[in-house]
Amino acid sequence: MGHNTAMGENLPPRLLHPALLIGKLVTLLLLALMGVFLVHPDTTPSRDLDLRADQEAFLARALAIDGLLWLLTDRGRLSRIAIGGLTRIPEPLPESAVGLCVLDNRPLVLTGGPDGAGPWTLRHRSQNRWTALATLSAEGDRAMALDCTGGVITVLTDHRIIHMDGAAIRPVQLSESLEAVGVVAATYGTPDDLFVGLNAGEWGGGLRRIDRRTGRMKQIDPEFDRNGSLPVNAILPLPWRPNCLALAVGLIHFSAVGGVAQLCGDATDTLYRQPYRPPNTHGLVWQLGRQAPTYDLVAFYGLASDGDSLWASGIDGLYRLSPQGRARHVPLPAFREVGGLWISFDHPHLVLIVADQRKAIGSYGPLLVPY
Numbered sequence: 001m002g003h004n005t006a007m008g009e010n011l012p013p014r015l016l017h018p019a020l021l022i023g024k025l026v027t028l029l030l031l032a033l034m035g036v037f038l039v040h041p042d043t044t045p046s047r048d049l050d051l052r053a054d055q056e057a058f059l060a061r062a063l064a065i066d067g068l069l070w071l072l073t074d075r076g077r078l079s080r081i082a083i084g085g086l087t088r089i090p091e092p093l094p095e096s097a098v099g100l101c102v103l104d105n106r107p108l109v110l111t112g113g114p115d116g117a118g119p120w121t122l123r124h125r126s127q128n129r130w131t132a133l134a135t136l137s138a139e140g141d142r143a144m145a146l147d148c149t150g151g152v153i154t155v156l157t158d159h160r161i162i163h164m165d166g167a168a169i170r171p172v173q174l175s176e177s178l179e180a181v182g183v184v185a186a187t188y189g190t191p192d193d194l195f196v197g198l199n200a201g202e203w204g205g206g207l208r209r210i211d212r213r214t215g216r217m218k219q220i221d222p223e224f225d226r227n228g229s230l231p232v233n234a235i236l237p238l239p240w241r242p243n244c245l246a247l248a249v250g251l252i253h254f255s256a257v258g259g260v261a262q263l264c265g266d267a268t269d270t271l272y273r274q275p276y277r278p279p280n281t282h283g284l285v286w287q288l289g290r291q292a293p294t295y296d297l298v299a300f301y302g303l304a305s306d307g308d309s310l311w312a313s314g315i316d317g318l319y320r321l322s323p324q325g326r327a328r329h330v331p332l333p334a335f336r337e338v339g340g341l342w343i344s345f346d347h348p349h350l351v352l353i354v355a356d357q358r359k360a361i362g363s364y365g366p367l368l369v370p371y
Helices: 013-027 031-038 284-288
Strands: 059-065 068-073 078-082 097-103 106-111 120-126 129-136 143-147 153-157 160-165 168-173 183-189 193-199 205-211 217-220 232-238 241-253 255-264 267-272 300-306 309-314 317-321 327-330 336-338 341-344 350-354 367-370
Touching: 059 097, 059 106, 059 350, 059 367, 068 097, 097 143, 097 153, 106 129, 106 143, 120 153, 143 183, 143 193, 153 183, 153 193, 193 232, 205 232, 241 309, 255 300, 255 309, 267 317, 300 367, 309 367
Parallel strands: 183 232, 232 300
Antiparallel strands: 059 068, 068 078, 097 106, 106 120, 120 129, 143 153, 153 160, 160 168, 183 193, 193 205, 205 217, 232 241, 241 255, 241 300, 255 267, 300 309, 309 317, 317 327, 336 341, 341 350, 350 367
16 A cells, blocks of 8 residues: 555645644644634624635535535535536525435435524425424524434434434433534434544544433543544444444544544444654644654544445545455545535545535545445
């Protein structure tokens, strides 16, 4: 395997460098000063979805259905792009969207206030229209995620897990709050449990396993040579061991750490990891450190199945993992800007998206969306 292609060679410097600089400034306690310039109280974002990348470039969810790529941002805006297309089209909704998933080959959205302001409405799209399916009481909760894996509609809040089965709505109180855990980067549901990957940037994140019946929560932390939790950015069943889950784990904070872990029962171990040291091309953030960074391990951000193999996206490219333990490295393709997002349709059956300039998820390795 070769890994001579650094992500900085494929993505525009203005995308990679500011994200690295933010990480440095956090450590130097200059976030407050930075916030003054990035979030001015007099600034009102445009309602047009084709915003500057620094205004709205963090994706909460992305999925592909019937030739369309659906995108939900952290500001509740839904949009779509035809696979291979160059235009990002806003999708009008009566309210902001707080969750997105796919069920029966149709997109579902949860709309309403993200922070418990008013009820939430579950809507599905049919014949180019959005139809309300159910209304949920927010009860002051913050909406965290909408999951539809296994055909079970699940709404996760910071205090409850809510199951929907037809007209029946069953809320279950969580055993502990998710108020201060960072971003929900990924979810995966089974009949018994909901697995939640969290990304809190340099503070880690880890994985939570939530019992659907009782709401009891168990924390699982893949370590990869670091004490404490690491962000879990993607969750997917292992193609060759369907009773086990693959976890894409990755963090960049001065140095990089991560890998692909496997979870079988409550036990995690390393499925794949790869040492990585990039060339010193990161500009000001590393000049401030007065030396080139040492990236210990490739950080991973996305997963996708491919027959009996698994694709994993890292900071230096794509890795195709096989059940025999072999890994094939593929350099990252060229990306193009579409409506403020950096996207590649060059890989067959996979869309690659780099879509964050403000938060510690996705900036260094692309999200993978199968189609």
